[in-house]
Amino acid sequence: MRYGSLRSAVAGGIARRSFSAQNLAGHPAPDRGGVGDDRRIASELLESPDVAHALAVFERAKNRTTFLWNSMIHSCCRLSSPELAVAFYGRMMKEGRRTNFFTYPSLISACSNLATACEGSQVHSHAMKMGFESDRFLRSSLIHMYSSFGDMGSARILFDELPLRNVVVWTALINGYAKQGDLEKAKQVFDRIPERDSVIWSAMVSGHVQNGKFSEGLSFFQEMISEGVEATEGAMVSALSACAHLGALQLGRWIHSYLEKKKNKKPGQSMGINLGTALVDMYAKCGAMAAALDVFEAMPSRNDWTWNAMMGAFSLHGHGRGAAGLVGRMLKSGFSPDKVTFLGLLGAFSHGGMVEEGKEFFKSMSSFFSMEPSLEHYACLVDLLARAGCLQEAQQVVGDMPIEPDAGVWGALLGGCRVHGDVGLGTAVGRRLLRFDQGGAGRYVLLSNIYAAARRWEDAGRVRALMAARGVKPQAGISSVEIDGVVHEFVSGDRGHPLVAEIYKKMEEMAERLRGRGHCAATGEALLDLDEEDKELQLASHSERLAIAFGLIALPIGAPIRVVKNLRVCADCHAVTKLLSEIYQREIIVRDRKRFHHFKDGSCSCSDYW
Structure with missing residues (x-):
């Protein structure tokens, strides 16, 4: 689609949009009120601590000028309420208020954050109708918006028509292609950039890591450092995530050292929560539990993600006692465990063989924390019981579940049958499990293992034949x-x-x-x-x-x-x-x-x- 076609498509949508087109074509309501009042109210809006306060200030204003409407839309974006920003724009149109250039940057940003293509194209329509689309800054915002929607065709058309390109539009295009998994096009854009700053490098690092290309993401990170570009927090978090997935402890330690040197150049600056949490996760997944604990204890502040990362570490290493103690520390610190916390906690009990503790904490989800267990929590409980040899009790839990057990729950029970060699129950569970159409090869391999251990080769062969008939391929074992x-x-x-x-x-x-x-x-x-x-x-x-x-x-x-x-x-x-x-x-x-x-x-x- 050429740019003229894009303009026609966008303009043609004006009459079909819910943001009233006749309001744009009609006579806008006149602005009233003094400049001094405007500035005072706008200042209060922009300093509002929350949306409720901003809304009260806005509704108190008797004469709402375009300046105040724009300030309110901007405040909604600043206070992380993009849906309210879009709603206020709709109200502004309904009341026939005049827009100006400053209405649109915040509004386009709100649409980008909401990832709502319909509203975004409406806003584009209105900006074009008002004659603001040719502005370079606004067009950059539109490129970012379309990229966030995954509409790379529209983003690329606007990009190609832009005579001067800045970091924002280059990065938006890279992020958009990465979001679609098209890393080849992202690399083509990256190669065209004459001067690459830390933001652009960070986009390439995070784009590859988010698409599971961990080694490639780390290569970009190392190349960025070798070229003397200072890594952003986002790049370091992504690189640490890649190290965690690969188990690359040496490289993870090097990034930690780089981070400490960077921090030492700015006395008084402490490590941010995101980086600290990423380090805890990296060390835990690389097998360095002591280092994960050291980072966790040294963090001046923590959030829910940090506590859950540490809980996940205890789970991965089978430290049930440590996991139980962490819950107590969470509560004393003013944090309440959430559903993710309980997944880690139950996993730690399962790997540590702490059956009674696991059952007690599972009950506490609803009795003490007013939290209904999900299918994943039931799968953890069944795994805990089945792994410990309590197969009948695990089977009873499955039968008494208030929700229909899924493949994960049945798979946990089948895993216990394999561990304890219960061919009879394993066969019954396996047959039930194979009724589920979706899923990987794990359930087939588990059942086949049970048959193979019992030397029931014909049954094992039938399971393998069923895998082939359903087009399920066993995952190749890879060790690094x-x-x-x-x-x-x-x-x-x-x-x-x-x-x-x-x-x-x-x-x-x-x-x-x-x-x-x-x-x-x-x-x-x-x-x-x-x-x-x-x-x-x-x-x-x-x-x-x-x-x-x-x-x-x-x-x-x-x-x-x-x-x-x-x-x-x-x-x-x-x-x-x-x-x-x-x-x-x-x-x-x-x-x-x-x-x-x-x-x-x-x-x-x-x-x-x-």
Whole structure:
């Protein structure tokens, strides 16, 4: 669509919009009131502490000039009430009040924050009707607005017609493409920018991280720093989030160090809540629980997100006692736990085997905190009971639920059946679970594992056939290890690494030393009816073992090996890693999909409870 077509489309919509077109064409009501009164009331509006106060001030004014209407719209935006700003504009039109150029910047900003394309195009229509659209500042605001809607066609048309482009419009375009997941076009825009400041770099970092391109986002962050551009808070939060997802502790520590140096240049400046919370989350997800606690304790102020990040850390590491204590601290600090807090709390109890405590806190949600448990909370309770072997009680909870159990709830019960080898209940639950059309491969793999452990190969084969018929593909296991700030990824049987020969030589050494310790592979979770030797070979090439072998080669002697895996660690790899931690006298820290395992001296922090 060319610009002329866009103008026609926008203008053509005026007569169809709810913001009265005849008011624009008719005679606006005259403005009354003295300039002094206007300024006094406008000043009070702009200094209002909340919307209710601003509204009272506005309604008290007898003669409401355009200046006052604009001040009220601006105040609504300043006080985070964009919907009220748009409503006031509608009222302004209904009363036939005259608009001017200063009406529109705040109004367009309100539409951007609301992400309401209909109202946004109406405002564009009116600005164009009043002859303000050609203003460069207003057009920049419109580009930002259309980008926030995801209407990149309209945004690009306005952008291409803009003779002079500033940081705002470049960034708006990058953010818009990133929001749509079109990182290639975002990069094309980025490459065209003659001078890139911290805001533009931050847009590229956050855009990639928000789209799950964590390594690429970190690459942009490192390139920004190497070019001497000072990182914004947003860029650092995004980079720390990427480190958390990748388990890149070394790089996360480097960002923390960069942050401290930046803070030291400005004496008296403390770390912001957003950055502090991001650091807590990063350290926790990278396995450095002590560092997460240190950051948390050093924060001068905290918000709900901070408390929940710390609760999530306790959950991930299976620290039930710490999680329970944190709730008490929250209450003493004037914060009330919310539904996210309880998800972390119940998860911590589940991973810590604290059944009675979990049941008690679950009951307290409704009895003490007046909070109705969601499906996710019921799934946590069922997981807590089933994981502890209380399968009948878990089944009773599912049967007594006031809401229809979903796949997450049934999946938690099925997981307990796998842990405790209850083939009968597992079969019944699995069949029920497979009635749900949506969902990943996890439920199929769980049921197949139960059958495989019971050596019911035909049933396991039928589950795999059903997966294929439904087009469900099992998720590939990926394990990563960070060496000198670089994240190395491995898949099962991987031979693509530059050091593949050395890695497999180390794997052979590991296997020999494991045999010397009398290790026999736990082949119960091998999904195919193979002979025992083939099953052992299949298990021996799991991705986490390749990552551990590489860590033994590449890291200094005695240094901890930190592995991140996207799936649950299988029973044999868990047993093997315990032995390897003793054989090589290494602490091996593994984060799987559910929790952390700290292997040291032949034992695991989970106490084989995962």
